[in-house]
Amino acid sequence: MLKRRVPLTYENALSRAAGLCAKCEQCTPDILKKLSAWGLSASDANKVIKRLEELNFIDDVRFAKAYAHDKLHFSGWGRRKIQQGLWAKRLSPSVIEIACEDFDDDEESKAYRSIAQRVMRAKARQLKEWPLSREAKIKIIKFAMTRGFEYPLVADILRSNISSLHESTE
Missing domain, CATH: 1.10.10 (Arc Repressor Mutant, subunit A)
Structure with a gap:
């Protein structure tokens, strides 16, 4: 028989999400997607995101800059493909613009x-x-x-x- 999964509590979800963010940079939409896949309610998911931002585990600008740097230097992507990749991650246009500003230095x-x-x-x-x-x-x-x-x-x-x-x- 299949066991019924117990829904994740706020504390457990915060702990798991913080662990993910500690391993590598994550963006808010990706974490929200994972939280909903874990069965967390939308209100609890928003609380987890706010807490992660307060603890500086998650920062979309930092994620976007790291993504842009890695895709440019390791994958050989240009500005337009990086912008498309960030857009596909559902980041805001202002964050995407900030990430690509560094290419103008x-x-x-x-x-x-x-x-x-x-x-x-x-x-x-x-x-x-x-x-x-x-x-x-x-x-x-x-x-x-x-x-x-x-x-x-x-x-x-x-x-x-x-x-x-x-x-x-x-």
């Missing part, structure tokens, strides 16, 4: 551009043709844009650093 802007170059270089290496034909350039542009990089940046990199794309293919 001088140092971070250079890193953003070099990551875009790395992504484009990898695609050029895959194509194995030099000089790049018009179709190959279009493939590189499309690939970089699907990774979330903006067209003006991609076109500028392709125009100004086409020889560096070739150097890495040999």
